[in-house]
Amino acid sequence: MSSESTIVVNDIHSQLNNTRVAEIVKVESAEDIHATILKATQQDQSISIAGGRHAMGGQQFGTDTVLIDTTNLNRVLTFDRKTGLIEVEAGIQWPKLIDYLIETQKEAPWSQQWSIAQKQTGADRLSIGGSLSCNAHGRGLKMRPMISDVESFTLVDAAGKFLQCSRKENHELFGLVGGGYGLFGVIYSVTLRLLPRQKVERVVELITIDKLQVGFEQRIQDGFIYGDFQFSTDEKSDDFLYRGVFSCYRPVDLDTALPAAQKELSENNWNELFYLAHADKAETFRQYTSYYLSTSGQIYASDIHQMSVYMDDYHHELDHRLDGKEQATEIITEIYVPRPALPDFLAEAREYFRANKVNMVYGTIRLIQKDDESFLAWAKQSYACIIFNLDTVHTPAGIEHSATTFRSLIDMAIVRGGSYYLTYHIYATRSQVETCYPQFAEFLRLKRLYDPQERFQSNWYRHYREMFGEEKTNEYSLKSMVWPHETST
Template sequence: MSRRRYLLVGVSALALTAGAGALYVAPLAADPTGPKDCADVLPHLPGIASSTASATVAEPRWSQRGGTVNDASCLSRTAVAGVVRPRSEADVATALAYARAHHLPVSAAGVKHSMGGQAFRAGGVVLDMRGMQTIRLDENARTVTVGSGATWHAIQLAVHPRFAVKAMQSTDIFSVGGSISVNAHGMDHQAGAVMGSLRSLRVMLADGRIVTASRDENADLFRHIVGGYGLFAVILSAVLDVVPNDIYRSERQLIDYRAFPDTFARIAADPSVGLSYVHLSTAPKTLLQEALVYEYRRFPEDQTLLRQPLGEVASTKVRRLTVNLAKKNDLFKSLKWWSEKNIEHRIETCTVTRAQAQGAGEACLVARNDPMHDSVAYLFNDLPGETDILHEYFVPRDRIVPFIDGMRDIFRSQDANVVNASIRAVGIEDNALSYAPAPAFSVVLYLNQPTTAEGTARMRRLTSDLIDLTSKQSGRFFLPYQLHYSPAQLERAYPEIGAFFAAKRAWDPDGLFSNTWYARYAPAFAKHPAATRPSITSGAPAA
């Protein structure tokens, strides 16, 4: 989410606070004291029996021995053998050797914003890759080489003001390794997902060998690692394209949702539009009917234009209060949408300035890095008994209007607590488990739920109904989120899932790499014909 999405100060804050009445609003604006840890709703998996290894196997340096881990849903509390935070390739090799010797599964984790146990497995070893965060910019090659634990936030700071990342998620909190593992996409409808900006990957296989994977070298492995949920190798580092940090003029328009396909056709035909996304109304009376279309159009370079240093998002408490009040009832949802329509564009932060004084009425200018440089601190809180859940659905572009109509019916019939709904465009993605085998619109939902058994049951029903709606429109759903779907729903959306799991067994025959998602669904496809593992080029043992 970009900083514009909750840029509410002054009048909007006063209006929302006045409407709060007797509500105790201080906790709604308060900074969180740490990650939430609510419950464990993940499927119970068979236990893992650790074996006694030879004394010659080195013990990794544990950052946590035993205990539990969780993810951003706060609903995935899982007991693990421990957490290792490697700072070098040798540390990764030591951890893998230890896990092989003790027959323990290994999962690589970043900031753990997947919400269904994709970053860990019960009883397993978790590699906290955030210790591997080196960043090296090559201005001549227009690439940046980064450790898999580096965040997009840090990368933007390293390449700004001259360069910007080509493709990243729409906010900057995620790690590069995590984004590659789900093949994340963002605001650039021309650049596509992260896969399109990847020059190459340096990875460690289950047997400890380090290889390079790209479109030209170990290409089959590359297609399985990108969007492969950490099941084929540990991503050590990546070489990414960077692009000029263009200056954009920000624009927006309010439209009826039925006009969106024609509106996007205009955007797609205009090469000057570098970034775009859409917000749908979450106000009850206009639910998913009004749409705000945001565009960032390239502005001619001018020697008097100055790109300001990247700053952190301000007014975090006000934004957090706005979001949390919107979860409370329909009045606050309506006020939040009214504020986005009528106030945000009047107080937008313009980060590109002129060396001389600007004239009245000049366009609001930003650098490419600015809209995505948002760590969304205002979305995190310590509120008890509730949590926020992400969904994402990919719908053929000619089916977006009936999909939105069906989604609205589901939301209203189930009284879903929708905090945010947005649309972005994705092109064809050619990885092995692709969410976009054809051009699609991505519908991203941010939903609130109680952390009770009843709240989880209602979210399971909502998720299942939305997946069925997506399938009816020949679409697919994103897999990094909660595991509220059946193997049959998974196969209907991804007919290639059996071949994907078979390829995983070929690349990792001993099953070293695993996570809760794989353990939940792979057994249903175990009878799929075994895949033949391609030969590896340039493999080398870890240093």
């Protein structure tokens, strides 16, 4: 266990969460977690928890907290090849877990191999504990959020007690911690339910939004298990938020060969696409569409096809190439609408984006099945999920422009019976939070019930505690949460 004193941290993607913490403690064992909690209790310090540092809403950092860094909690503890259950320390990240499964089973026939059901897309280096804490999801066509893939987990609570949480044991905590953003304790280990490893064929076509719901339904009927739709972001084109690349994956016979060499985008290719997404959106869509259509029919392993290319700090180089006068990054929102309402929602969003000069550089649509297990469930029904990446200049006006856009999108979803994802930002109004998450006040009450000293805190939690008028709201003003210093490495 090692620690650093008085340091500033930030999230990787939006880089809008510069936060001063009292100390970073890099735990390496369950005993380290226990000792850190007891020490913080003795010194009356609050604790925040971070893994891959990709969350953008302030969930993993708290001003002046002791930050528990879980990245060294990265071991596989047990793997039952008969049941497909694997227990891992919560700091392990998806690439290491997938590599372990591939290496451990390389001598076994495909019919006896296991793999993950799903992981979040866009970035790989997220921890399993962090993915569970935000109740992430992937591109499964008939899958529920990640909590459905979890058999159980071990939690170290505010008193330093080790609690086994599952659907049968500490059931309420099981639902609160899954999607509870680290507020009920430190997840030490997670037991995942694996699925049989498969080979899948990518099938790609170019379609329009009005045909997407039928397209998804047909793919599901035909046995496809993964898929998404990536739409045009060129606001000058009739294709904007209307036409896109529809990519789905269906199982093939396990005897099908996996070619040693297939078409794939290199890091340089991705860098150029990132640049074009900001500089020439029409050309981006042309190149992206051409590439994906050319890969239709390629065969992948069901785990490897879920991996992504993500380059840390890619926007710094973009700012130079684009001759930006101010730093900028992308920030994300994820909106949910009932599936039949998707075309109408996107038509209104299209009009709003054009009228308000919203600079969207990437967007995708996936499906999600209803989640009936997590307390703070975002998948209240089987929604269409729309992800928007907005290029955001790091000035008060630039940030507020994106925040206003996000609130407008949430309103568009609400009138159609939809909702939004809490993970990516804290720009929603109280009315929007209560409409989309009517259980939120009860969530805060249960937080204090299980953690009466509020040992586990984050700037995300403090924001909502103040929003809902809870006690101790003046201890940290929102203005002091973010500190204008260089990010630590």
